[in-house]
Amino acid sequence: MSVQINKLHPHFAVEVVGLDASRPDPALCAQVQAIMDTHAVAVLRDQTLDDEQQIAFSRCFGELEVRPAVRTQVTERIDNPRVRHNEIFDVSNLDQAGRVLPPDDDRRSYALGNQLWHTDSSFRQLSATWSLLSARIVSPVGADTEFADTRAAYDALPEAMRARIDGLVAEHSIWHSRARRGGYQPSAEELRARPPARHRLVRTHPGSGRKALYIAMHASHIIGWPDDEGRDLLDELIDFATRPEFVYAHKWRLGDLVIWDNRCTMHRATPFDDLGLVRDMRRTTVREAVSA
Numbered sequence: 001m002s003v004q005i006n007k008l009h010p011h012f013a014v015e016v017v018g019l020d021a022s023r024p025d026p027a028l029c030a031q032v033q034a035i036m037d038t039h040a041v042a043v044l045r046d047q048t049l050d051d052e053q054q055i056a057f058s059r060c061f062g063e064l065e066v067r068p069a070v071r072t073q074v075t076e077r078i079d080n081p082r083v084r085h086n087e088i089f090d091v092s093n094l095d096q097a098g099r100v101l102p103p104d105d106d107r108r109s110y111a112l113g114n115q116l117w118h119t120d121s122s123f124r125q126l127s128a129t130w131s132l133l134s135a136r137i138v139s140p141v142g143a144d145t146e147f148a149d150t151r152a153a154y155d156a157l158p159e160a161m162r163a164r165i166d167g168l169v170a171e172h173s174i175w176h177s178r179a180r181r182g183g184y185q186p187s188a189e190e191l192r193a194r195p196p197a198r199h200r201l202v203r204t205h206p207g208s209g210r211k212a213l214y215i216a217m218h219a220s221h222i223i224g225w226p227d228d229e230g231r232d233l234l235d236e237l238i239d240f241a242t243r244p245e246f247v248y249a250h251k252w253r254l255g256d257l258v259i260w261d262n263r264c265t266m267h268r269a270t271p272f273d274d275l276g277l278v279r280d281m282r283r284t285t286v287r288e289a290v291s292a
């Protein structure tokens with residue numbers, strides 16, 4: 001079957017039909033790399049992946065992040081946990097036994113931070129290149145994922161703003177975004193284990209050679225600026241980059257594998273009835289080889 005590529009948005013994001021990620025080979029991986037370099041978000045339809053296959057496909061594109069420990073209130077031993085591999089980030093509303101998380105679960109409050117515009121792992125010095133999210137059970141209502149194109153947004157910035165932000169560096173922390181949404185309180189050990197990182201606000205996207213804004217709700221302030229002024233500028237840039245003309249909203253279908261390039265996009269989750277419906281999504285995350 002030949003591969004079809006269909007545009008989903010005028011600036012970025014494509015649907016890819018007729019490609020089987022469960023059988024990665026160098027030619028297929030090169031094809032996906034080329035699609036991603038240009039379009040930054042790729043929706044691979046009709047993928048039936050298990051966790052091992054998702055990990056194997058993701059490893060074509062670099063080393064994978066390992067998920068950090070998040071406190072959980074489930075202390076019982078589970079004989080058949082849903083997720084066994086540390087390379088799989090569990091983006092479901094389920095515990096390891098497959099039960100819907102209760103309202104007061106730490107994983108649930110931690111996940112609320114994903115409803116803010118962000119780029120995955122910008123709070124790490126070696127941040128993420130791509131994220132790959134596999135839809136195993138989709139919610140029939142809500143739970144879209146929205147993506148914003150920060151290359152197109154940079155291109156559209158007024159010249160004076162481009163000059164103003166050239167060379168600026170922001171500090172990013174996972175605990176900053178968690179404090180702004182969800183009220184997750186990290187332990188002293190978590191604070192030590194995940195210190196902040198610093199990144200330039202404008203970076204050149206390696207795949208396309210285009211400049212992109214590298215901003216996110218993890219960014220707390222701009223180095224050398226008063227905190228409130230830096231925060232205001234970051235909010236202004238996020239508001240600009242997430243105008244409707246730069247945003248693609250993805251409605252999930254069972255079997256979608258959506259890949260996004262964190263270096264030139266932002267994304268956010270949208271709400272759904274997570275106490276009544278079941279959603280099982282699993283993410284692998286490719287790490288930068290060197291800090292950009």
Ligand SMILES: [Fe+2]
Binds near residue numbers: 114267
């Ligand atoms: Fe995310």
